[in-house]
Amino acid sequence: MRQDERVSFDGALESARQSAYPPGEFVGQESFMCATEIQSLAVRAGIAPGVSVLDLCCGVAGPGRFITAQLGCSYLGVDSSASAIGIARGRAAGLPCRFEVSRIPPMPVGQFDVVLLLETMLAFADKDTLLRRISSALRVGGRLAFTVEEGQPLTAGERESMPDADTVWLVPLSQLLSCLERVGLQVGWVEECSRSHSMVVDALIDAFKAEQSEIAAHLGRRALDELLAAHRLWSDWLRSGRVRKFAFVVEKSRETGARR
Numbered sequence: 216m217r218q219d220e221r222v223s224f225d226g227a228l229e230s231a232r233q234s235a236y237p238p239g240e241f242v243g244q245e246s247f248m249c250a251t252e253i254q255s256l257a258v259r260a261g262i263a264p265g266v267s268v269l270d271l272c273c274g275v276a277g278p279g280r281f282i283t284a285q286l287g288c289s290y291l292g293v294d295s296s297a298s299a300i301g302i303a304r305g306r307a308a309g310l311p312c313r314f315e316v317s318r319i320p321p322m323p324v325g326q327f328d329v330v331l332l333l334e335t336m337l338a339f340a341d342k343d344t345l346l347r348r349i350s351s352a353l354r355v356g357g358r359l360a361f362t363v364e365e366g367q368p369l370t371a372g373e374r375e376s377m378p379d380a381d382t383v384w385l386v387p388l389s390q391l392l393s394c395l396e397r398v399g400l401q402v403g404w405v406e407e408c409s410r411s412h413s414m415v416v417d418a419l420i421d422a423f424k425a426e427q428s429e430i431a432a433h434l435g436r437r438a439l440d441e442l443l444a445a446h447r448l449w450s451d452w453l454r455s456g457r458v459r460k461f462a463f464v465v466e467k468s469r470e471t472g473a474r475r
């Protein structure tokens with residue numbers, strides 16, 4: 216998706232997204248997580264009043280605004296898309312949220328109690344560098360809460376069929392666990408969420424199909440076809456076990472002296 220397309224996408228998909236999630240579970244997330252899952256991950260990571268939170272790849276910051284309103288925290292959201300941050304800023308009026316437009320890495324200045332990386336680990340081909348940099352942005356005892364798409368790398372054929380395949384980098388669980396250990400991040404909690412995410416993908420497909428004329432009128436037929444194609448692949452892969460989704464909370468156990 217190009218930067219300037221975010222405003223159109225956000226508007227064109229709003230109503231379908233609202234109807235796809237169970238009542239009360241859509242809070243502006245651009246992902247397969249439900250609000251209950253976002254809140255429980257944030258609570259497990261220790262987000263509370265006075266806790267400093269860095270939300271990497273926050274998008275329009277649906278989860279970030281929700282967490283800040285529900286739990287109270289000092290919040291910085293960062294995304295490479297200026298238009299996503301523009302939307303986030305407009306919707307965060309009255310909340311103690313700050314935002315920056317920046318491509319990660321490098322990390323923003325400062326040390327944080329909690330780093331969030333929701334539904335975007337997938338976009339980073341080099342997870343070792345990413346996790347090393349995240350670790351450097353956490354104080355010792357600080358937590359990273361994230362979701363991840365687990366599996367063997369996509370084959371050439373799978374890459375061919377997935378729109379925007381340059382943002383789809385699966386990681387085998389064993390590789391992820393070794394990487395976390397190398398950068399001083401200790402697993403505190405992990406849970407598989409393939410089933411619940413598979414249900415959300417299927418509901419999104421149905422909702423996009425139900426509103427396809429309106430969505431195509433805003434975005435064009437090609438963008439709608441790519442949206443549906445990507446969601447159908449995620450649906451197949453999550454159902455068949457080709458990809459598994461996990462939510463993690465990991466804790467920084469030692470100083471690593473890594474570059475930001």
Ligand SMILES: C[S@@+](CC[C@H](N)C(=O)[O-])C[C@H]1O[C@@H](n2cnc3c(N)ncnc32)[C@H](O)[C@@H]1O
Nearest residue numbers: 244245246272273274294295296318319333338
């Ligand atoms: C799937 S959206 C997730 C947004 C949000 N975390 C959520 O759960 O609703 C992924 C976001 O990551 C951003 N992104 C991808 N790679 C990035 C990078 N290297 N640095 C900063 N933002 C990035 C995209 O612009 C997009 O807004």
